[in-house]
Amino acid sequence: MMCMREHGGECCDMRGLLGFLILFILSKKPMHGQEIANELAKRRGEKPSPGTIYPALKSLKDLGFLSEEKEGKTITYGLSPKGERALEIAKKRFTRTFLGIIT
Amino acid sequence: MMCMREHGGECCDMRGLLGFLILFILSKKPMHGQEIANELAKRRGEKPSPGTIYPALKSLKDLGFLSEEKEGKTITYGLSPKGERALEIAKKRFTRTFLGIIT
DNA sequence: TTATATATATCGGACATCCAATATGATGTG
DNA sequence: CACATCATATTGGATGTCCGATATATATAA
Numbered sequence: 001m002m003c004m005r006e007h008g009g010e011c012c013d014m015r016g017l018l019g020f021l022i023l024f025i026l027s028k029k030p031m032h033g034q035e036i037a038n039e040l041a042k043r044r045g046e047k048p049s050p051g052t053i054y055p056a057l058k059s060l061k062d063l064g065f066l067s068e069e070k071e072g073k074t075i076t077y078g079l080s081p082k083g084e085r086a087l088e089i090a091k092k093r094f095t096r097t098f099l100g101i102i103t
Numbered sequence: 104m105m106c107m108r109e110h111g112g113e114c115c116d117m118r119g120l121l122g123f124l125i126l127f128i129l130s131k132k133p134m135h136g137q138e139i140a141n142e143l144a145k146r147r148g149e150k151p152s153p154g155t156i157y158p159a160l161k162s163l164k165d166l167g168f169l170s171e172e173k174e175g176k177t178i179t180y181g182l183s184p185k186g187e188r189a190l191e192i193a194k195k196r197f198t199r200t201f202l203g204i205i206t
Numbered sequence: 207t208t209a210t211a212t213a214t215a216t217c218g219g220a221c222a223t224c225c226a227a228t229a230t231g232a233t234g235t236g
Numbered sequence: 237c238a239c240a241t242c243a244t245a246t247t248g249g250a251t252g253t254c255c256g257a258t259a260t261a262t263a264t265a266a
Contacts, residue, residue, distance in 0.1 A: 016119045016223085016253065017201075024204055034213065043200045051255050054215055073213050073262040095205050097146045098120075101127055102198050102205050119223070119253085137243065154225050157245055176232040176243050 018048070018056050020094065023065060023079065023087040030069075030078035033057060121151070121159050123197065126168060126182065126190040133172075133181035136160060 018040075025031065025039050033053055041047035048056075057077060060066050065083030069076045079087065121143075128134065128142050136156055144150035151159075160180060163169050168186030172179045182190065 018253080021200070028203075032213075033215095043202070045196070045199075049255050050214075051216080051257080052253085054213095055217095055254085058215080075214075091204060093148075094201075096148075097124070098197075098201075098205065099146070100131075101194060102201070121223080135243075136245095152225050152227095153244075154227080154246080155223085157243095158224085158247095161245080178244075 018052070019060055020087075020090050022056060022060060023083060023090065026066070026077055026079050027084065027087055030076050032074040032076045034074075036077070121155070122163055123190075123193050125159060125163060126186060126193065129169070129180055129182050130187065130190055133179050135177040135179050137177075139180070 021040065021043070022036060025036055031039070036057075037047055037053045040053075057066070060083070061068065061077075063082075063086070065080055065086055067078045067080045067083075069078075124143065124146070125139060128139055134142070139160075140150050140156045143156075160169070163186070164171065164180075166185075166189070168183055168189050170181045170183045170186075172181075
């Protein structure tokens with residue numbers, strides 16, 4: 001049914017770009033999981049569930065894109081050098097693909 | 104494994120935004136399927152297969168987002184008024200979600 | 207200690223996306 | 237007509253994305 005959601009008026013649910021968004025958000029400022037989820041909520045309009053955000057962070061970590069610092073119960077994530085390079089490449093692709101859409 | 108693809112350097116495969124992209128492309132100029140596929144190839148770097156583009160067009164058509172004009176073997180698609188409204192809403196969401204990424 | 211709240215983590219599965227293969231129909235050329 | 241070509245269409249399935257439910261760990265309060 002493609003990306004069209006809800007009562008016929010909306011499309012574009014950003015599916016598949018969660019990891020990209022997280023990299024971008026972390027490039028602005030290191031954050032822990034809940035802060036990232038809140039930032040995503042601001043952008044997407046809906047807060048991702050724990051079952052979304054933590055596996056996503058794990059994937060990015062497994063790819064070597066994140067640095068982390070544990071303190072008590074919170075883990076603050078940032079971009080590793082590899083993560084920064086990946087973000088730059090992804091931004092180029094994103095920009096080329098969606099050129100002209102954001103006016 | 105999220106949206107991360109290929110040798111660790113890339114992410115952001117635009118999954119889930121195909122319908123949105125098609126609406127945007129058609130808002131610039133009415134086109135038929137193959138022209139749309141070629142335009143997508145320019146943006147994404149890879150031409151979508153027939154099994155991708157035609158079901159996508161069918162979904163958009165079923166949602167009432169497209170107008171079409173058949174001439175011989177080609178069908179030229181454009182945006183219906185409903186499609187234009189949907190695109191505007193989607194662009195707002197897209198812009199809010201990815202604000203700051205395209206510099 | 208017990209209770210509560212918060213952060214992180216995992217697992218199962220529903221659902222969506224997209225492609226490969228294939229089929230249909232129209233047009234043109236010999 | 238037979239054949240090739242191009243645009244369109246369908247369908248089966250592999251894969252990916254994300255959420256709900258649940259569990260664990262740490263911190264704080266009574």
